[in-house]
Amino acid sequence: MPTRWFGERIPRNEDPRLLTGRGMYVDDVRRPGTLHAAFYRSPHAHARILRIATDQAKALPGVVAVVTAQDLPERIRGPLPKLIPHPALVHHKTQVALAGEVVRHVGEPIALVVAESRYIAEDALELIDVEFEVLPAAVDLEAAAKPGAPRVHADMADNIAAHHIQRAGNVEEAFAKAPHVFRERFTMDRGSSSPIETRGVVAEWDPRSHQLTVWDSTQAPIRIRNYLSDLLGLPQANVRVIAPDIGGGFGPKIMMCYPEEISIPWAAMMLERPVKWIEDRREHFVATNHERLQIHDAEIAVDTDGRILGVRTTYLHDCGAYCAYGLTVPIVSGTTLPGPYKIPNYHAEYRAVFANKTQTSPYRGAGRPHGVFVMERLMDRVARELGIDRAEVRRRNFIQPHEFPYDLGGLIYQDGVRLVYDSGNYPEVFRKTMDHIGYADWAAQKARYRREGRRVGLGFAFYVEGTGIGPYEGCRITVEPSGKVYVATSVGTQGQGHYTSFAQIVADALGTDVRDVIVTTGDSGAFGWGTGTFASRAAVVAGNAVALAAGAVRQKTLQVAATLLEARGDDLELAEGKVFVRGVPGRAVMLGQVAAAANPLRGVIPQEWEGPGLEATRYFAPPSGAFAAGCHAALVEVDTETGLIRFLRYVVVHDCGPVINPMILEGQVRGGVAQGIGNAFYEKLVYDEQGQLLTQTFMDYLLPTVAEVPPVEVDHVETPSPLNPLGIKGAGEAGVIPVPALVASALDDALSEEGVRITEMPLSPSRLREILREAQTAPTPA
Amino acid sequence: MKPAPFRYVAPRSVDETLALLAEHGAEGKILAGGQSLVPLLNMRLARPQVIVDINGIRSLAYIRRKDDHLHVGALTRQRAVEESATVRRQVPLLWEAIRFVGHPQIRTRGTVGGSLAHADPSAELPAVAAALDAELVVRSPSGERALSPGEFFAGYLTTALEPTDLLTEIRFPLLPERTGTAFVEVARRHGDFALVGVAAVVRRSDGTIAEARLAFTGVGPGPVRARGAEGRLAGSAGTSRVFADAAREAAARLDPESEIHATAQYRRDVAATLARRALELAWQRSGGRTR
Numbered sequence A: 001m002p003t004r005w006f007g008e009r010i011p012r013n014e015d016p017r018l019l020t021g022r023g024m025y026v027d028d029v030r031r032p033g034t035l036h037a038a039f040y041r042s043p044h045a046h047a048r049i050l051r052i053a054t055d056q057a058k059a060l061p062g063v064v065a066v067v068t069a070q071d072l073p074e075r076i077r078g079p080l081p082k083l084i085p086h087p088a089l090v091h092h093k094t095q096v097a098l099a100g101e102v103v104r105h106v107g108e109p110i111a112l113v114v115a116e117s118r119y120i121a122e123d124a125l126e127l128i129d130v131e132f133e134v135l136p137a138a139v140d141l142e143a144a145a146k147p148g149a150p151r152v153h154a155d156m157a158d159n160i161a162a163h164h165i166q167r168a169g170n171v172e173e174a175f176a177k178a179p180h181v182f183r184e185r186f187t188m189d190r191g192s193s194s195p196i197e198t199r200g201v202v203a204e205w206d207p208r209s210h211q212l213t214v215w216d217s218t219q220a221p222i223r224i225r226n227y228l229s230d231l232l233g234l235p236q237a238n239v240r241v242i243a244p245d246i247g248g249g250f251g252p253k254i255m256m257c258y259p260e261e262i263s264i265p266w267a268a269m270m271l272e273r274p275v276k277w278i279e280d281r282r283e284h285f286v287a288t289n290h291e292r293l294q295i296h297d298a299e300i301a302v303d304t305d306g307r308i309l310g311v312r313t314t315y316l317h318d319c320g321a322y323c324a325y326g327l328t329v330p331i332v333s334g335t336t337l338p339g340p341y342k343i344p345n346y347h348a349e350y351r352a353v354f355a356n357k358t359q360t361s362p363y364r365g366a367g368r369p370h371g372v373f374v375m376e377r378l379m380d381r382v383a384r385e386l387g388i389d390r391a392e393v394r395r396r397n398f399i400q401p402h403e404f405p406y407d408l409g410g411l412i413y414q415d416g417v418r419l420v421y422d423s424g425n426y427p428e429v430f431r432k433t434m435d436h437i438g439y440a441d442w443a444a445q446k447a448r449y450r451r452e453g454r455r456v457g458l459g460f461a462f463y464v465e466g467t468g469i470g471p472y473e474g475c476r477i478t479v480e481p482s483g484k485v486y487v488a489t490s491v492g493t494q495g496q497g498h499y500t501s502f503a504q505i506v507a508d509a510l511g512t513d514v515r516d517v518i519v520t521t522g523d524s525g526a527f528g529w530g531t532g533t534f535a536s537r538a539a540v541v542a543g544n545a546v547a548l549a550a551g552a553v554r555q556k557t558l559q560v561a562a563t564l565l566e567a568r569g570d571d572l573e574l575a576e577g578k579v580f581v582r583g584v585p586g587r588a589v590m591l592g593q594v595a596a597a598a599n600p601l602r603g604v605i606p607q608e609w610e611g612p613g614l615e616a617t618r619y620f621a622p623p624s625g626a627f628a629a630g631c632h633a634a635l636v637e638v639d640t641e642t643g644l645i646r647f648l649r650y651v652v653v654h655d656c657g658p659v660i661n662p663m664i665l666e667g668q669v670r671g672g673v674a675q676g677i678g679n680a681f682y683e684k685l686v687y688d689e690q691g692q693l694l695t696q697t698f699m700d701y702l703l704p705t706v707a708e709v710p711p712v713e714v715d716h717v718e719t720p721s722p723l724n725p726l727g728i729k730g731a732g733e734a735g736v737i738p739v740p741a742l743v744a745s746a747l748d749d750a751l752s753e754e755g756v757r758i759t760e761m762p763l764s765p766s767r768l769r770e771i772l773r774e775a776q777t778a779p780t781p782a
Numbered sequence B: 001m002k003p004a005p006f007r008y009v010a011p012r013s014v015d016e017t018l019a020l021l022a023e024h025g026a027e028g029k030i031l032a033g034g035q036s037l038v039p040l041l042n043m044r045l046a047r048p049q050v051i052v053d054i055n056g057i058r059s060l061a062y063i064r065r066k067d068d069h070l071h072v073g074a075l076t077r078q079r080a081v082e083e084s085a086t087v088r089r090q091v092p093l094l095w096e097a098i099r100f101v102g103h104p105q106i107r108t109r110g111t112v113g114g115s116l117a118h119a120d121p122s123a124e125l126p127a128v129a130a131a132l133d134a135e136l137v138v139r140s141p142s143g144e145r146a147l148s149p150g151e152f153f154a155g156y157l158t159t160a161l162e163p164t165d166l167l168t169e170i171r172f173p174l175l176p177e178r179t180g181t182a183f184v185e186v187a188r189r190h191g192d193f194a195l196v197g198v199a200a201v202v203r204r205s206d207g208t209i210a211e212a213r214l215a216f217t218g219v220g221p222g223p224v225r226a227r228g229a230e231g232r233l234a235g236s237a238g239t240s241r242v243f244a245d246a247a248r249e250a251a252a253r254l255d256p257e258s259e260i261h262a263t264a265q266y267r268r269d270v271a272a273t274l275a276r277r278a279l280e281l282a283w284q285r286s287g288g289r290t291r
């Protein structure tokens, strides 16, 4: 048994269960008498609903109910809640549970069928007859932003949901005086986070105890509980929301509320039978939030040495048909863009635009990939134009280790707090990355490849990632007389290994084996306060709450054990599931005995205790986010004749402070890289001009597989955060963030002879060949 | 994604199958490996009344050499072809191409006959059948007939098969000495249907190309033989120049479509590249040296 679990590369507590098929996902929830739901969804991107005929569907044997908007009670018929309001978000439009008048994107639910089986429910969908008046659709982002475009919301003058500017310094002056200014337009297209497990809801209503239980593949069960309580008019105590094992979340599973998250529980109450809805993949493509489409016009002003004088970006953010979540993505783009560089003058301005497409909300990276793409592309451009080595240009502009905390001059981050980097060591992360990839003799190596007729490029990209934002998370730890330690936290878990990393923190504090620490997450019945798993915050915010609660239980343990052992608390040690007197291992009590003694049948417990037993509850509320950083580098080979690419090497150097479990962290990073490679070369949601989504299966929406994703070499730098007791920073999104920027930089390098400059993502072999052709025929840019 | 209701029957013999197909006509549908049909059913893009599951008919799965042909039963799993030393030795083009069909999991269920009967415009096996001039043996209530690829493939996802027909066997002619073959393709990802695929067959007579055949997939409604280029190759010297010119000429005559994964121009350009690569590889494998 290691003396300290924190930092150990130990296998995950949850793996035996998950790997042997004993996970409990929403679809594994089987309640007696369950009915199955399916949704009639809009086939049109924009249409007025004239008439809905459900008689035939209702008459189909096995159908129990067919519900349309007019059947819903008043309180859930209107627009669903607004998540994160913002002063700039003037038109905070949200979706409805069932559309009764207008549909604004393909896939919007119009009718709910509940039947004895999903098969019958889908048969019934074919019997529903809806008469539409098709309306013109706003699809293309730029076109939708223009005056006169078809309006997604009739009560608005245009499609602009928000117009928002953030500034630091004086950009106009900086640009006016700058010796060099370089401009470019950058585009990143729509993608889907595509978790293996689609969404799903099972709801059960007990009319006797007035108890609603909902199993929901959500990243934020507590918030769903709160909204359900409000929308259905039930006390919070009578609603229990459980997010069991979740097969990937990546952001879109935090929405409070998707239409189905309200209509299914309501149907279960109305019918007094459990109702199950499992989203199928085709539904997922149109009914679960997308992300990524933004168009950035950007320019950088530099002096003759390549030192940054100012950066300006004006961009369009694609909301889709509604904007329930708020402005997180475009805000994060604008505030991530400066990255590791000193940018004295900065201007970020965006318009968030409605279009008749599936709604968008944060998806792993959440605007960061865009910011990094723009900034890193601009830095490569500066290097190329000024003839300065691209690594050197970066070194000249890095924020230095002694300059922390580093204030970005008045920018406001997604949590509403002034953007200040807490700590970091960017030059060191960069140096390590360049060493690993062998940048120093790259030119010679590249020439060798070229002589063999091979086109290989070295790409790299640096990012700073805001993680671990507030407001808070909590944790309750209970030691039972068995000696086992039970930990309940408020965050949900979607595969990040919290059952293990949280257990490692607790095992250290209480001197137990990590396997004796049993973690429960995501069950509002087990712990009722919390926000959710997003923004790379669970380890930071919940992890520190866990540490605080473990510290409190440790104090109690020492106090009780001191009495039992007739020793002073200071002389006691906790290890191997026991409390013993230092230097006298024979004088010991088992942790379980201490737990029993802390909850006596007679006698007294100390007045100052917050409660009986070896139990404590603590909350952690960070003042602001902790900023992680990292650099990725790769060698990418291009077959110019076919446009295919292949990664020869991929290196990540990452700094998220002290690492709880390197194996888990590296898994997170590698998974992120895979997703980033998808964003760069494979995954693209394509809409036609009428707003039909052409990519609705995995035959057309291409996820990278093991064959496309290379082995990823991971190394760490550990710069602790001063903002939390454990000093940790988040890592959940790190892997995905710089990949598009890196691939672009590698392709530029591989195709430098042709003068290729990649400014869009994702690419494809076909598109890459087109770009090559354009570069070969275009006059060299001035 | 649940299929519309259907009836399910599982005949045990070819005759029983033919009787069922005759009984149900256009309402019936053969189920082989299910790798193409089941997704279509689940998406309700196909809604047959009766599924005729032929998986129980053992006698339809075999790989057998007979005279100068290799006979492959229609129900032979693609994986079995891939694992067959006989196929590898006797019809290396089929062996090379079949490993581009999906992934091992898919090939474990998917059948040779199913792939040909489905006739996906980007599938590998139709191009192989076309390049090798395979015979496709079809049984119907009125008897048995053998079709050439040209007769069998009728267009986009369409073949000469009638609803009452069962594809029972594919006969691949064995190639003479000094013949090399090659299958190359470009797909978005490993295991995807081809954006462009090319099957090449080259018979050599010393430094000269005695005969060449070239078949494309992914660039038309079905497999496309490049007869013009083939004619020009026959009798020419086996040089890089000759192969490149023939490849370009073959590609120039293609009329592929643009869709979300690739433009028509990409497909044409890459068809030229791949045809050149396939011809050179086939030539090398025939024992020829490239100049």
Ligand SMILES: Cc1cc2nc3c(=O)[nH]c(=O)nc-3n(C[C@H](O)[C@H](O)[C@H](O)COP(=O)(O)OP(=O)(O)OC[C@H]3O[C@@H](n4cnc5c(N)ncnc54)[C@H](O)[C@@H]3O)c2cc1C
Pocket (backbone or CB within 6 Å): B029, B030, B031, B032, B033, B034, B035, B036, B037, B038, B074, B075, B100, B101, B102, B103, B106, B109, B110, B111, B112, B113, B114, B115, B116, B117, B118, B120, B122, B123, B124, B125, B161, B165, B166, B167, B168, B191, B192, B193, B194
């Ligand atoms: C993820 C995935 C990737 C794939 N990738 C590829 C790929 O790269 N290349 C490729 O070529 N294919 C690919 N496929 C398709 C796969 O090869 C199928 O196996 C093949 O297309 C159909 O064969 P099957 O035996 O599964 O036929 P089924 O799906 O059972 O049937 C297909 C059609 O053929 C008919 N049929 C089947 N057998 C007969 C017969 N003996 N006589 C008459 N009609 C018959 C059926 O009625 C049906 O219409 C892929 C499939 C999947 C799921």
